[in-house]
Amino acid sequence: MKRVSWMGQRALLLVFALASFAGQANDLQKLGHIHGIAFGGEEGETLLLATHQGLFSYEQERAQRISDEVFDVMGFAIDANRKAIFASGHPASGGNTGLLKSIDGGISFERLSLGVAGPVDFHQLTVSGINPEIVYGVHGKLQISADGGASWRVQSGSLPPKLLQLAASDVSDQRLYAASEQGLYLSDDQGKSWRQLFPYPATSVVVAHRRVYAFVVGKGVVASAEETLFWREIDNRFGAQVLLDLAIAEEGLRMVGLTQMGTLVESVDQGLNWRSLPPGPQPSSAQEKRGQLLFQKNCQSCHGIAAVGETYSIESLTTQNYLFAPALNGSAHAWHHLDEQLVDTILExxxxxxxxxxxxxxxxxxxxxxVVAYFKSLWQEKHRRCQGPKHMDRDCLAE
Known part of the structure; x- marks a missing residue:
């Protein structure tokens, strides 16, 4: 099986480091970094956002802070019964929080423990789906608690390299999944040893309803029943976006993904189709709609649905010096060029x-x-305002 080339790995590292140029046209842009997402609430249908400014809910296209305190929520997990929310990160005063726990839906958090050699800053947190007393956290090494987070021990063995996310099983209290830049991994001994399920970079993994979902670069969103681990590729039309986290609603149809650009995407049909959350700008004028038809006919096969850019494929990740067709929807650099330059590139x-x-x-x-009018219709207002040389003007961007 082909391995990801050095150039492919380098491209992915650059992708993981991208900051969002797009922003979002509502109060989500005021939150700063979103580090994690999950569905919570009494019915398991409220989208929760772990952010640099505390814990927020997101409903009806509005973000509202739940937590009384402002703190940087890095690690974030909810137990299967939705009775406890665990968090870890940094208090506003600096340092590390240790492990925090909330039993009132995230309004208030109390420090439950410091962790081993703490106070820890667990960037990865997950709770067993069948035994809520088993909690896993990563602070340099994998730590395990068997009493709901009150006390901890360090697990022997090594974690998969360049770890991005952990997910505990719904069918075994010994099973863990790990998403890393080196692949998707499985452990059946609480993280002592690991075997690789996919050799391509995996940016997120989550378990819900006895199924495991992951985003594997080159494959897109994949899913399997835990009992079989027979994988099905659900969708791979994300362009240059990768999903750094996934949230699955209680009824199983609705899914929300967090991209490396800090934006949210939503599916209401179990991952078959996705849209921006909140919905982004759309073509409205006659010219923009003509351009949309021309784009779909001539450009979409390379530049992606809705101009999101070329989707990562196994070929692109394993080919030296591969050049990706860029996103034209405002999330990359198309808005750094004037209309005349864009038209000239299309024609010449x-x-x-x-x-x-x-x-x-x-x-x-x-x-x-x-065509240019079409993909400009997908840009945020500041991209149109600061198009071309003005993309370097901080005053323009700050308006």
């Missing part, structure tokens, strides 16, 4: 790669302008 092609041919034999200049 790109000297950097034959993947971007000259379209002047099959598209008119007006066609090219219509």
């Amino acid at each position: 092609g790109s000297p950097r790669t034959p993947k971007m041919p000259a379209w002047k034999e099959s598209m008119s200049e007006q066609d090219a302008r219509d």
